[in-house]
Structure formats: structure tokens, C-alpha cells
Amino acid sequence: KCNQLREIEKVIREKPDFYDPIQVRDFFINDTKLSDPKPLILLCDIHGYVEELIKYLCKNNFTNYIQIYLFKVNLNSAPIVMGTLMDLEYEESYIKTLLFNLRANCPMEGLIEEFEKRNKLIVMESWLEARMAEGNQLPALHNALAKLKIDTNQNPQDFLINNQYYDSKVVGKYCEERDPHLAYTAYKKAWG
Numbered sequence: 001k002c003n004q005l006r007e008i009e010k011v012i013r014e015k016p017d018f019y020d021p022i023q024v025r026d027f028f029i030n031d032t033k034l035s036d037p038k039p040l041i042l043l044c045d046i047h048g049y050v051e052e053l054i055k056y057l058c059k060n061n062f063t064n065y066i067q068i069y070l071f072k073v074n075l076n077s078a079p080i081v082m083g084t085l086m087d088l089e090y091e092e093s094y095i096k097t098l099l100f101n102l103r104a105n106c107p108m109e110g111l112i113e114e115f116e117k118r119n120k121l122i123v124m125e126s127w128l129e130a131r132m133a134e135g136n137q138l139p140a141l142h143n144a145l146a147k148l149k150i151d152t153n154q155n156p157q158d159f160l161i162n163n164q165y166y167d168s169k170v171v172g173k174y175c176e177e178r179d180p181h182l183a184y185t186a187y188k189k190a191w192g
Contacts, residue, residue: 001032008039012046021047029056037062041069050077054084067098078102079110086118099127109140121148142166147174150182160185 011019021043028040029052037057044053057065066085070078085095102111108131115124121144128145131138142165149156150171160171160182168190175183 003035005036005039009042012039012042016046021049025049025052034060037065041065041073045069045074045077050074050080051084054081055088058085058088058090063094067101070098070102075102075106078106079114082111083114083118086114086120086123092123095123096127099124100130104131104134104136108136108138112140112144116144116147122152137165139165139167139170143170143174146171146186150175150178156182157185160189164189 012024025040025043025047028034028037028043034040037060040056041053044050053069054066057063057069066081070081082095082098085098112121112124112128115121121128124144125148128141128148131141132145142163146156146159146163146166148154149159156179160166166186168186172183172186172190175186
């Protein structure tokens, strides 16, 4: 209440066992009008309240702090941040901008999983293609691209024949109900 933000940050960082994190989080979110959300960012990161943090930052027009959080505090929380933004139905252009700024510096499997869970792989299509162009061989990346090619009918047969990095089991299973011929192509790559 006295706006001693530096002292608050110090206590949050150095003595995380000396306070009730839920009570402090709720105080920041409900009972104060923070001019600078850094103490809340620190608290939520240390104690794993990332979803609540992102909701608060979006609701209070602190979107520039989302980038600060991701790029200066915890890049590994990118999947949760992106998932929360999609759940809030935040602007797709902002999500794409964050994605391109992330590049390949985040947990890619978790990130892809969050988009796939919400049927939003199409939002990250150009990001996936850019990672593939960089030579990334992560199966989750190539599985996601295969699924996109199949769903958008972008020459999936050619992709399945020529791409050696996707997981045949995963993509074949995905194709079974959509197009049995593509499922056969995917399974054939792994000798059935």
C-alpha cells in the first residue's frame, strides 16, 4: 500500500517461505492497483501462478509485461502463456508476434501441444515451417506440420513420403479416420 515495490520484490525473491503466496497474489490482483506488476510477475513465476498472471496482465492492459515475463524472467513458461492467451481469445496477431519472437528458444513440444489441444495449429503454421527450415528435427514439430498438411490438403502425400522426421505411429493414427490412404503412407514409412 505504501508502494515499496523494490522491498516487496526483495522479500518475494529472498524469502518465499515467509509469506502465504496465495494471499499475497490475491492481494495484488484484487486489492491493489499496481502501477508496476513486477512483484506480481516474480511471485507468480516463483509459485507457479502463470495463468493467473497472464489473465491479470491482459485484463489490466499490461501486455508489454507479457513479453518482459517471457524473455527476461522465464522462457520455459511459453506453453502456459500461449495456452492462456488462446483461452482468453486474445488477438491472433499478438500471439503470432510472440511466437516469432520466441523462435526456437522455448520448450517446443509443450508449445505445440498447447496449440494442438485447442485446434489452433494453423496459427503457428509459419512458425513451424520456419523451425523446419532451420533444420530442426524434433518429431513433435514434424508431426504438427504433417497434421497441418493433412487438414489443409497441402500436398500431404508428398510431405509424408519425403519427410523423414515425423513419427509414423502418431501421424498414421491421426490419418486413419481422415484418409486411410495417407495412414497407409505414414505407416509404410515405418515398415507398417
